[in-house]
Structure formats: structure tokens, C-alpha cells
Amino acid sequence: MNFWNKLLEKPLVGLSPMDGVTDAPYRYIQKKYGNPDVIITEFVSVDGILHGGERLFQSLIYDESERPVVAQISGKTPELFFKAAHIICELGFDGIDINMGCPANNVSRHGGGASLINTPDLAKRIVKAAKDGVKSWVESGLEFAEVNRKVETIIKCMKKKLTLNRKQQDLNQAGKEEIPVSVKTRIGYDKKNAVEWIKHLTEVEPAVITLHGRTLKEMYKGEADWDEIARAVQSTNIPVIGNGDIRSSNDAVERIKSSRVVGVLIGRASYGNPWIFKNKVKIKKFDANIEDYEPTLEEKIQVVLEHARKHLEIKGSNGFIQMRKNLAWYFKGFHNAAELRNQLVKVNNLSEVEAVLNKLI
Numbered sequence: 402m403n404f405w406n407k408l409l410e411k412p413l414v415g416l417s418p419m420d421g422v423t424d425a426p427y428r429y430i431q432k433k434y435g436n437p438d439v440i441i442t443e444f445v446s447v448d449g450i451l452h453g454g455e456r457l458f459q460s461l462i463y464d465e466s467e468r469p470v471v472a473q474i475s476g477k478t479p480e481l482f483f484k485a486a487h488i489i490c491e492l493g494f495d496g497i498d499i500n501m502g503c504p505a506n507n508v509s510r511h512g513g514g515a516s517l518i519n520t521p522d523l524a525k526r527i528v529k530a531a532k533d534g535v536k537s538w539v540e541s542g543l544e545f546a547e548v549n550r551k552v553e554t555i556i557k558c559m560k561k562k563l564t565l566n567r568k569q570q571d572l573n574q575a576g577k578e579e580i581p582v583s584v585k586t587r588i589g590y591d592k593k594n595a596v597e598w599i600k601h602l603t604e605v606e607p608a609v610i611t612l613h614g615r616t617l618k619e620m621y622k623g624e625a626d627w628d629e630i631a632r633a634v635q636s637t638n639i640p641v642i643g644n645g646d647i648r649s650s651n652d653a654v655e656r657i658k659s660s661r662v663v664g665v666l667i668g669r670a671s672y673g674n675p676w677i678f679k680n681k682v683k684i685k686k687f688d689a690n691i692e693d694y695e696p697t698l699e700e701k702i703q704v705v706l707e708h709a710r711k712h713l714e715i716k717g718s719n720g721f722i723q724m725r726k727n728l729a730w731y732f733k734g735f736h737n738a739a740e741l742r743n744q745l746v747k748v749n750n751l752s753e754v755e756a757v758l759n760k761l762i
């Protein structure tokens with residue numbers, strides 16, 4: 402039984418993948434303080450990983466505590482998905498998710514991401530290639546001859562890093578089951594046609610489909626259309642996870658009940674707020690009027706400092722600037738919050754973060 406099936410016994414509440422946001426330190430903190438049921442990495446292009454793009458591999462660093470953790474991959478060439486699946490399996494991930502929802506020009510303009518909605522035959526070949534890649538890895542493992550020298554070195558180096566956290570089993574052994582391949586997509590390209598699109602995906606049987614209730618053309622504008630998601634749910638035997646504009650536990654309960662999705666992924670509402678996942682047990686029981694958890698200022702500061710330290714540990718001092726947006730996201734909605742954010746978006750290192758936050762205690 403793959404991990405999705407186990408999760409699907411009750412509605413699941415997971416962290417949505419977000420490029421430039423759900424990096425390794427972000428995921429670590431979200432898991433530790435919110436504990437979403439499933440975690441998905443930001444997308445990594447199959448072309449990039451097969452060329453040994455080191456920066457891309459950084460997106461695939463994960464902590465053992467994040468499990469089940471799924472790697473999201475994007476691209477448009479089935480053969481590359483076949484090979485990339487080997488690498489993802491080799492790195493010990495619990496699943497592979499294929500990005501068919503990204504509207505960003507640099508992905509969709511080249512035929513990947515959400516533009517695959519317009520090329521369903523190619524989309525189906527991609528899902529099949531990824532599934533075949535997983536099977537082939539289970540049967541014969543990763544032949545290093547298949548990937549170039551640079552990729553081989555990066556994988557060895559990553560495995561060493563990941564093994565530091567892996568207590569029970571050796572990575573190679575642990576991953577020897579077939580991991581599930583899922584798809585995350587949107588309700589259409591330039592018009593809403595989720596039912597027709599999902600029919601295509603159903604033919605190649607992804608383990609689950611996550612559906613964001615906007616078309617590619619809508620990008621992130623307007624409101625997610627949960628009625629369209631509900632129509633898609635009725636039209637397929639593949640479990641559908643709903644996504645889009647869930648801002649509270651009550652939103653999650655309401656959307657799961659009305660659209661009959663098997664769960665939800667939460668994206669932007671997790672910015673600076675891992676606690677959004679804290680009530681997932683109540684969500685699973687469909688409780689009414691759930692009060693979302695509000696940490697004290699002291700508690701929040703401790704978590705922010707831990708996030709900043711984790712960020713430094715994983716990304717090094719050169720990457721610290723990426724932490725600024727996170728710092729600002731944590732502090733909203735109180736007197737002087739804007740002034741505090743103004744200071745936090747200018748910090749260059751951990752000591753500067755500590756100096757700003759220590760003034761608050």
C-alpha cells in the first residue's frame with residue numbers, strides 16, 4: 402500500500418509545493434510546527450537535474466522528519482522523466498509528483514507545467530514514462546552510466562547528506578518499493594474544462610491528482626473555482642485533492658465537505674504560519690468552528706530564529722538573503738508590524754535577525 406492510500410483513509414491536509422518558498426528549511430519548519438500530512442518540494446526541472454544543476458539539487462534536500470516527502474518534477478520530454486524518476490527513487494523520496502500546473506513563462510512557454518493541459522497525449526506519455534522509470538529503478542536500480550559524471554557526484558554527495566538523517570535503513574534498501582507517481586494541475590488552460598482534462602489523466606492512473614481551481618490563464622487572480630473541482634471529483638475514480646485559497650481550518654472543512662475531495666493542499670496560507678496545519682485532526686473529524694492556533698510572540702520568535710538558523714545551516718551565508726521574505730511573513734497584524742517587517746527585509750545575516758528580534762522580548 403503506498404503512502405497516499407494510507408493518508409486517504411481520512412481527508413488529508415498537505416503543504417502545497419511553491420517554487421522559491423518550500424525550500425528545505427521551510428519544509429523542515431512547517432513539518433516540525435504544523436505537521437502537514439504530506440510535503441512536496443518546489444518543482445525541479447528534469448532537464449536541469451539530468452544536466453547536474455547543483456542549485457536544483459539543493460531543492461531536493463530533505464529531512465527524515467518530513468516524510469512522507471514527495472519530489473515534484475517538471476518538463477516536457479518523456480524520456481527525461483523516465484531517467485529523472487530513477488534519480489528521485491535513488492534519493493529515497495516517498496513519491497514523485499509531476500507539475501502540470503505551473504503558469505510561469507519559463508516553464509509553460511517551453512511546453513511543460515500547465516501548458517501540458519493543451520497537449521494531453523504528451524501529458525499521458527510523461528506520466529507513463531515516470532511510472533516506467535520507477536519500475537525500472539526497482540528492477541535494476543540506477544545505472545550510473547545512464548547519467549553524466551556531474552550528476553553521479555551530486556547524487557553521491559546528496560546521499561551522504563541524507564544518510565546523516567536516516568536512522569533505520571540504508572537509502573538504497575529503503576527505496577526499493579515502487580513509489581507512487583501523482584500529478585498536480587489546474588482546471589484548464591484558458592477555459593475551465595477540468596472534467597475533460599481529468600479524463601485524459603485518468604487513463605494513465607496517477608496515484609492522486611491535485612487540482613488547483615484556476616486555469617493557467619488566470620494565474621493566481623480571482624477566486625479558485627471549487628465547483629469545477631467538485632465536477633472533476635465526480636468524473637473520475639482517481640482520488641482528487643483540492644487546492645486554492647484555503648486560508649483557515651474552517652475553509653478546509655467546508656471545501657472538503659462540499660466538493661468531496663480526498664483532502665486539500667495549502668500553499669500561501671502557510672507563509673510564516675506553519676500553525677495553519679495544527680488543527681488537521683479536527684479537520685479530519687469535520688469539526689465546526691475550529692479556532693486556528695495563534696502562537697504567542699515569544700513562541701513565534703523562537704520558531705523564526707530556528708528557521709533562520711536552519712536556513713543558514715542548509716543554504717550557507719550566501720543564501721541568507723532568501724530568508725528575508727520569510728522573516729517578514731511571520732510578523733503581521735499587530736501594532737508596529739510594518740516597521741518590524743521593514744527592518745527584517747534588510748537583514749544580511751543571523752546576528753542581524755537576532756538583534757532585531759531581541760528588541761521585541
Ligand SMILES: Cc1cc2nc3c(=O)[nH]c(=O)nc-3n(C[C@H](O)[C@H](O)[C@H](O)COP(=O)(O)O)c2cc1C
Pocket residue numbers: 417418419420421422442443444473500501502503585613644645646647666667668669670
Ligand atoms: C510563489 C509560488 C510558487 C509556486 N510554485 C509551485 C510549484 O513549484 N509547483 C506547483 O505545482 N505549484 C506551485 N505553485 C502553486 C501552489 O502550489 C498552489 O497551487 C497555489 O498557490 C494555490 O494554492 P493556495 O491558494 O493555497 O496558495 C506556486 C504558487 C506560488 C504562490
